[in-house]
Amino acid sequence: MAQRGFTVWLTGLSGAGKSTLSVPIAQELRRRGLQVEILDGDEVRTNLSKGLGFSKEDRDTNIKRIGYVCKLLTRNGVVAISAAISPYREIRDHNRREIGHFIEVYVQCSLEALTKRDVKGLYKKALAGEIPHFTGVSDPYEPPLQPEILIDSERLSVDESVRKILDYLEQHDWIPRA
């Protein structure tokens, strides 16, 4: 009777569009009758990872915690959408193994484009050396080698990106067709 749970794991640099995509996807999946929970980097840090910083170890712990919560939701039939940067491949793969029903979406955007957009002014500061451990500038980002879905957010609009993700989920029978 229960729906089949799964995790949509968005990964990519800050500002690439992870949170922006998570909202309309969640909305559409709810419209189709699914239970959906978004795990956003900032909210999760407040509730699960207060006190953790941005060293590799602390980032890994934070991402594993998000993965643990996604696992609990997924195995209870909920769709979990993670929108945290999650820079390290090894930890994303750890979560993939733990969760099982795992769809990795690489939201790709070049540093040049991000610096140009720079909605929050963070890249300017990071490039000026004012923010230590800033992913993509002063901290590493390891792109997925074989993500289930690749979103080129420099070329695709939000609508097109959402459409591409929903198409994948439909084609692989994760969600009912519209």
Add this chain to the structure above:
Amino acid sequence: MAQRGFTVWLTGLSGAGKSTLSVPIAQELRRRGLQVEILDGDEVRTNLSKGLGFSKEDRDTNIKRIGYVCKLLTRNGVVAISAAISPYREIRDHNRREIGHFIEVYVQCSLEALTKRDVKGLYKKALAGEIPHFTGVSDPYEPPLQPEILIDSERLSVDESVRKILDYLEQHDWIPRA
């Protein structure tokens, strides 16, 4: 279409029977078609609270994190069962407010009876001063003032306790009748 989520919050001293009760309750609820997740103190500490100790502040953080996960599960239609000691009233009440659908079960057992049972030998050690911050011995436990359900685990068997909890959940229409 989705089931109505809620949280069964078991609280009580170590050894009072929280985990022991959580398993058959979860089993019976699953038998009735519900999605159920047990959040056990030890497992949660490993996955969400590594590095936290047993000071009041660290305990509070741990219990709030469990509460946060229960909230996510509950609002997605899952039954969450927490089986952590959760010694402080204020934090349990915080979780009650956050979660909303919250059924507090006080699993009561006197220190005398616990010391007599002492399955893991912890009370003997704690009373000898070998375990610091041991709830009920060298650390406070604040019993609920108005729990939805009171289980006197010195007088009730496990079966009777489970029956009492299921009766409450049925009578308040949280779960379908057997």
